[in-house]
Amino acid sequence: xxxxxxxxxxxxxxxxxxxxxxxxxxxxxxxxxxxxxxxxxxxxxxxxxxxxxxxxxxxxxxxxxxxxxxxxxxxxxxxxxxxxxxxxxxxxxxxxxxxxxxxxxxxxxxxxxxxxxxxxxxxxxxxxxxxxxxxxxxxxxxxxxxxxxxxxxxxxxxxxxxxxxxxxxxxxxxxxxxxxxxxxxxxxxxxxxxxxxxxxxxxxxxxxxxxxxxxxxxxxxxxxxxxxxxxxxxxxxxxxxxxxxxxxxxxxxxxxxxxxxxxxxxxxxxxxxxxxxxxxxxxxxxxxxxxxxxxxxxxxxxxxxxxxxxxxxxxxxxxxxxxxxxxxxxxxxxxxxxxxxxxxxxxxxxxxxxx
Numbered sequence: 001x002x003x004x005x006x007x008x009x010x011x012x013x014x015x016x017x018x019x020x021x022x023x024x025x026x027x028x029x030x031x032x033x034x035x036x037x038x039x040x041x042x043x044x045x046x047x048x049x050x051x052x053x054x055x056x057x058x059x060x061x062x063x064x065x066x067x068x069x070x071x072x073x074x075x076x077x078x079x080x081x082x083x084x085x086x087x088x089x090x091x092x093x094x095x096x097x098x099x100x101x102x103x104x105x106x107x108x109x110x111x112x113x114x115x116x117x118x119x120x121x122x123x124x125x126x127x128x129x130x131x132x133x134x135x136x137x138x139x140x141x142x143x144x145x146x147x148x149x150x151x152x153x154x155x156x157x158x159x160x161x162x163x164x165x166x167x168x169x170x171x172x173x174x175x176x177x178x179x180x181x182x183x184x185x186x187x188x189x190x191x192x193x194x195x196x197x198x199x200x201x202x203x204x205x206x207x208x209x210x211x212x213x214x215x216x217x218x219x220x221x222x223x224x225x226x227x228x229x230x231x232x233x234x235x236x237x238x239x240x241x242x243x244x245x246x247x248x249x250x251x252x253x254x255x256x257x258x259x260x261x262x263x264x265x266x267x268x269x270x271x272x273x274x275x276x277x278x279x280x281x282x283x284x285x286x287x288x289x290x291x292x293x294x295x296x297x298x299x300x301x302x303x304x305x306x307x308x309x310x311x312x313x314x315x316x317x318x319x320x321x322x323x324x325x326x327x328x329x330x331x332x333x334x335x336x337x338x339x340x341x342x343x344x345x346x347x348x349x350x351x352x353x354x355x
Contacts, residue, residue, distance in 0.1 A: 117250050136261065148258040159172070265340050
């Protein structure tokens, strides 16, 4: 039986975090000894990337050949793309080909091609490493960009699944032109060229079909030119095989990630308070397209250098230790609290009158 934190005299969150880290690392080492294949980390990373890319290409081929429906291709590719997100995250932490820059950067490029909706992964590396340093604060740009800390409403719903919409809403909210200029600059630099092409394709798809539907519904169908229809055939295919899967994957990942991270009122550097575990059964439709992120990402905050597939294997022990240490599980009150650790007190009428 694994000793509890209390039996080790772990009386504060830093000690509890260290206990979790040591125990989970030990379980990872035990698994590598028991299953020697796990020791070949570079090969496993490259193999999983080849599997994910082959899955996306195979699904696209089956769709174009008429063997599967559009929705089957979209769902399959959203799943395969979610694997490449986890691989990119591991690459950001230099877990594959750390001392071999050519294969390392080749993997970075390929996971970006599989997920063109995202920002440049070399730029994201700086944002993500900063996320670990300042998680839960205003300067945690990565999580703030995906709506962590935002009150729930129509704006947050739009921002969760659409990266450029998030930038647009932040642009409209900005109080100075200097701030707006910074938002535009960061968006253009971060999303060029793949992200801009991806989201432009998505908007063309939505715009065309909305206009076409509205015109038909009002009894004035548009006679589109052959050139326009040929172009839209290409756009439709792109949306089914690549753009659409990444829109779905993005929504699932950002919904889970932005709500499992706490914001605003946590202690700086307190890993116990940085995340919760979201593993309720009804979240599985979302978890399926973000690689079980809600259940396992919290482990990463304690054990940063373990690849995602090891976290899946160590999750039972990690969850037990995290629960004993005070990490929250399925704290859905965070939706109403805008991801705060505690509910914010409303000022009394008397206090409001004196301010």
